[in-house]
Amino acid sequence: MQNERIVVDHNPQTPRPAAVVVMTEGSFLEVFSEDALARLRNTVEIVGPLPITDFAVPEARAALREARVMLTGWGAPRIDARVLDLSPQLEAVVHTAGTVKTFLDAEAFGRGIRVSTAAAANATPVAEFTFAAIVFGLKRASRFAHQLHTTRRHRTVDGIPPIGTNGVTIGILGASRVGREVIALVSRLDARILVCDPYLTAAEAARLGVEAVSLSEMCRRSDVLTLHAPSTPDTRRIIGARELALLHDGALIVNTARGALIDTEALSAELVGGRLDAYLDVTDPEPLPADSPLYSLPNVVITPHIAGALGNEIHRLGDSAVREVEQYVGRGILAHELRADELAYTA
Numbered sequence: 274m275q276n277e278r279i280v281v282d283h284n285p286q287t288p289r290p291a292a293v294v295v296m297t298e299g300s301f302l303e304v305f306s307e308d309a310l311a312r313l314r315n316t317v318e319i320v321g322p323l324p325i326t327d328f329a330v331p332e333a334r335a336a337l338r339e340a341r342v343m344l345t346g347w348g349a350p351r352i353d354a355r356v357l358d359l360s361p362q363l364e365a366v367v368h369t370a371g372t373v374k375t376f377l378d379a380e381a382f383g384r385g386i387r388v389s390t391a392a393a394a395n396a397t398p399v400a401e402f403t404f405a406a407i408v409f410g411l412k413r414a415s416r417f418a419h420q421l422h423t424t425r426r427h428r429t430v431d432g433i434p435p436i437g438t439n440g441v442t443i444g445i446l447g448a449s450r451v452g453r454e455v456i457a458l459v460s461r462l463d464a465r466i467l468v469c470d471p472y473l474t475a476a477e478a479a480r481l482g483v484e485a486v487s488l489s490e491m492c493r494r495s496d497v498l499t500l501h502a503p504s505t506p507d508t509r510r511i512i513g514a515r516e517l518a519l520l521h522d523g524a525l526i527v528n529t530a531r532g533a534l535i536d537t538e539a540l541s542a543e544l545v546g547g548r549l550d551a552y553l554d555v556t557d558p559e560p561l562p563a564d565s566p567l568y569s570l571p572n573v574v575i576t577p578h579i580a581g582a583l584g585n586e587i588h589r590l591g592d593s594a595v596r597e598v599e600q601y602v603g604r605g606i607l608a609h610e611l612r613a614d615e616l617a618y619t620a
């Protein structure tokens with residue numbers, strides 16, 4: 274999807290608001306394209322070290338005193354009450370990645386600082402990856418690949434669970450940003466889509482063209498169970514032995530969300546027994562122990578947390594954040610604003 278570009282031509286008569294960029298050197302180099310950085314400089318005056326990696330540095334502290342906008346990114350040092358005290362002019366924190374709760378103290382919201390995240394931009398590669406995992410998983414690609422590698426013979430469907438996407442039921446846990454992009458992508462398949470999400474209204478489910486169901490019903494009916502809820506106290510091990518037992522033989526589990534959503538021990542038992550198939554981009558623990566049996570099973574594919582933005586996908590995050598800064602400076606708008614009350618049930 275091509276990102277819409279809104280370029281605010283800066284009027285040289287108006288001083289640009291001061292901004293700091295807070296993230297690791299590596300994130301800074303990865304996240305901003307030359308074009309995005311040029312647009313950022315056209316919109317704000319970047320003050321202090323670029324990037325700021327440590328708030329103890331005197332130049333960083335001086336920059337915080339005048340910054341009205343803070344761009345953050347992966348590896349940003351913790352922004353706590355002490356840092357906020359040093360930043361009396363700060364109006365907006367614009368994050369160039371997804372989760373802010375790991376480094377930004379919720380106190381920022383209490384001080385009236387507006388917060389924006391690029392999680393929506395990061396949702397795109399996760400959803401694409403999930404779609405691919407569903408299609409490959411239902412084609413039983415890892416089982417067939419294993420068969421070929423071990424026999425060097427032409428394929429046989431003997432012992433392979435039901436193959437293909439035609440007419441399947443796909444259960445989606447969480448109509449999150451990623452969940453909604455997955456819904457859009459799997460809508461192209463000849464599949465029925467079930468969603469379990471306590472925050473999804475009936476009207477919204479109808480608008481998305483999905484059937485809202487309980488977790489038990491979703492497990493009972495799904496050929497694929499794909500997880501897209503954030504890791505919260507409510508979702509910890511939400512898929513345990515009981516839910517796994519409700520899945521029918523040959524069902525596929527896709528986890529591109531967080532390992533903590535699944536009880537690893539219960540899942541391992543089902544996978545070692547060969548009753549279920551899985552595509553796991555995230556695990557608990559991550560990575561799994563070196564001697565985990567899951568690494569070598571024909572019915573399991575494990576990838577090392579690669580679904581989110583990597584490689585050429587990372588510029589999307591910087592582009593999204595710069596667009597956000599442009600809109601904020603030009604019109605006071607944050608299209609991806611995060612409210613304090615959303616912290617409890619978002620990633």
Ligand SMILES: NC(=O)C1=CN([C@@H]2O[C@H](COP(=O)(O)OP(=O)(O)OC[C@H]3O[C@@H](n4cnc5c(N)ncnc54)[C@H](O)[C@@H]3O)[C@@H](O)[C@H]2O)C=CC1
Binds near residue numbers: 399447450501555
């Ligand atoms: N594998 C990877 O590289 C990446 C993984 N992720 C993960 O993907 C998942 C989705 O991320 P986002 O779309 O940004 O999340 P999000 O912040 O948009 O998710 C929030 C939504 O999840 C739903 N939700 C909340 N609690 C729920 C519950 N108990 N049951 C069902 N649904 C619930 C609600 O609709 C809520 O609005 C998260 O777990 C995130 O950590 C995100 C980016 C990259």
Ligand SMILES: O=C(O)C(=O)COP(=O)(O)O
Binds near residue numbers: 581582
């Ligand atoms: O760790 C992941 O799943 C991501 O790729 C996104 O990370 P973030 O939400 O930005 O901390």
